[in-house]
Amino acid sequence: MALLDDVKSELAAIESELAPAKMAQATAMMRFGGGLRPVNGRAIIRASFDSLDAAQWLQEMIQQHYQREASLVPVSVETPAGVVHRYDVVVERGATALALQAGLLDSRMRLVKGLPAEIVSGNIAQIKAAWRGAFMARGSLSAPGKASYMEIICPTQEAAMALQGAARRLGIGARARQVRSSERVTLRDPDAIERMLNLIGAPRSAREWTGKRVDGDSRGKANRLANFDDANMRRSAKAAAEASEKVRHAFEILGDSVPENLRAAGQLRLDHGDASLEELGRLAEPPITKDAIAGRIRRLLQLADKTERARRQ
Incomplete structure (x- = not known):
């Protein structure tokens, strides 16, 4: 009060x-x-x-x-x-x-x-x-x-x-x-x-x-990290790590040919591995919605997958 x-x-x-x-x-x-x-x-x-x-x-x-x-x-x-x-x-x-x-x-x-x-x-x-x-x-x-x-x-x-x-x-x-x-x-x-x-x-x-x-918020994050054995947080951490690894792999495949908007979205995912999509959207310049940031990361991974398949043929 x-x-x-x-x-x-x-x-x-x-x-x-x-x-x-x-x-x-x-x-x-x-x-x-x-x-x-x-x-x-x-x-x-x-x-x-x-x-x-x-x-x-x-x-x-x-x-x-x-x-x-x-x-x-x-x-x-x-x-x-x-x-x-x-x-x-x-x-x-x-x-x-x-x-x-x-x-x-x-x-x-x-x-x-x-x-x-x-x-x-x-x-x-x-x-x-x-x-x-x-x-x-x-x-x-x-x-x-x-x-x-x-x-x-x-x-x-x-x-x-x-x-x-x-x-x-x-x-x-x-x-x-x-x-x-x-x-x-x-x-x-x-x-x-x-x-x-x-x-x-x-x-x-x-x-x-x-x-x-x-x-x-900072104290809450510290407490969450201190109790990282919680099953839900383990699953979230695993999903974030997998998403970051996929983005990193996409960058390796595409090299310098990544469109700038997709590169920026992927880099946000790498730089803020534990952030939600909504938080990533707020960190973008200019800020975008969580659906937009998710869509860009998805297109980045799809582009990398398509490029990798073409190279194998």
């Missing part, structure tokens, strides 16, 4: 945004944090956060920009894992008017199920700010050494689709999915996660997350 807290604190410290971006961030924080709801016959806005810095940012924004009174209420929740501390930003007086200003209600006084149209179709600064606000409200990030993910729990399917579309505008592929009746938007690719952290304004945390992930 320490790294996640650092990310949200870094995002809350951003001061250079213009008013439209700040409003987009505040709207997303209110929408994903809880939003407008009826309590005892009247409407209030309640947004809950696991980061005190995030909650304080929204409280100040509501008071200074929207000129509405907002209270910050600490909440402690008992869970099987221990006590969880959360921070609620609550607007009781003028909540409906604030919801209209922020776009949580449309002009016909209907709740907006996703994100307001002016944000979804807004400029890139607004799109980044909306993602930032959603992450500050309900975002999570994988710990170093675990399977990589960046995820936001969404209040509705429409909100998830809006967030997925916003990520697409930033050039990042995000997946909207349902998990245990909750809507989520998830990033799995480590490079995409690092880029998203940079785009929404957390470059320091992006560097730290990437560094710890790489360290974790």
